[in-house]
Amino acid sequence: MKSPLLIATATALLNLPVQADIIFTNGFETPSVTGRTCKADGGDITKTDPAKPGGLEAWSRFEDQPNIGEGGSVVAGLTKEVAHTGTQSLFIEAAKLSAPYIGALFATRPIPVESGKSYRATLWGRNDPKKPLISGAAQLFLKVQVDFFTDEGKTDIGESQYLLQPLPGGRGHVPVFRSDAWNCVGMRFTAPPEAKYVTISFRCDSSAERGAISGTIYFDDFTLETAMAVPPPPDSQPEQIEKEIEALNIPDTEEPAAPAPKP
Numbered sequence: 001m002k003s004p005l006l007i008a009t010a011t012a013l014l015n016l017p018v019q020a021d022i023i024f025t026n027g028f029e030t031p032s033v034t035g036r037t038c039k040a041d042g043g044d045i046t047k048t049d050p051a052k053p054g055g056l057e058a059w060s061r062f063e064d065q066p067n068i069g070e071g072g073s074v075v076a077g078l079t080k081e082v083a084h085t086g087t088q089s090l091f092i093e094a095a096k097l098s099a100p101y102i103g104a105l106f107a108t109r110p111i112p113v114e115s116g117k118s119y120r121a122t123l124w125g126r127n128d129p130k131k132p133l134i135s136g137a138a139q140l141f142l143k144v145q146v147d148f149f150t151d152e153g154k155t156d157i158g159e160s161q162y163l164l165q166p167l168p169g170g171r172g173h174v175p176v177f178r179s180d181a182w183n184c185v186g187m188r189f190t191a192p193p194e195a196k197y198v199t200i201s202f203r204c205d206s207s208a209e210r211g212a213i214s215g216t217i218y219f220d221d222f223t224l225e226t227a228m229a230v231p232p233p234p235d236s237q238p239e240q241i242e243k244e245i246e247a248l249n250i251p252d253t254e255e256p257a258a259p260a261p262k263p
């Protein structure tokens with residue numbers, strides 16, 4: 001049974017260690033698309049060309065929710081509209097999303113790690129200037145989850161680690177993901193004893209509060225690299241995690257209840 005070890009609001013982590021070894025990186029350059037192409041139309045990051053750089057099964061899972069009836073939709077795919085590096089990025093577009101806990105997911109393949117060694121995972125993101133995501137009572141949350149395995153993704157070991165980042169930022173705070181510049185979020189972790197592989201998944205889900213969420217956000221350049229040793233997290237107690245989740249989800253306005261999504 002896995003249990004959360006760390007949930008924290010993310011802050012921009014741009015102070016790269018001097019001698020970090022990059023052990024995995026992907027910039028969403030494959031498959032190559034034209035303009036904005038959703039997953040169903042060919043912008044599927046799990047369907048890559050192994051002959052191209054970065055095209056060797058970087059991502060094992062990619063899911064969106066293009067049609068959930070009256071609850072709105074979340075469509076994900078690849079686009080050439082904007083990129084942090086290269087010519088492509090991944091987009092996630094919510095349209096009148098009112099159903100709670102619905103969203104998109106992308107997750108890496110199992111990546112080899114060394115037990116006891118510390119790592120840092122980073123992901124760049126940017127809000128759309130024309131149809132930006134907005135922080136409010138109802139908003140999207142980026143949930144980063146790190147899972148450890150003794151083999152290539154079948155037998156888990158140790159405690160999963162988490163990071164929770166409101167999109168584009170926490171209510172009442174300067175947004176982490178802006179429309180006019182790229183910024184990155186990151187988290188550090190240490191591979192537990194016997195861990196030989198890690199998977200890192202990114203889930204963009206709606207919050208519990210009802211209210212239509214619309215807007216687009218872009219992600220690019222996921223990197224996993226070696227890092228300095230991680231200090232023990234001061235806030236890893238379950239009670240504190242519960243409080244943190246509550247603090248992030250308290251609505252400050254009364255939204256009319258949206259109709260329940262049809263199954």
Ligand SMILES: [Ca+2]
Pocket residue numbers: 027028029083084085086087088089220221
């Ligand atoms: Ca890119």
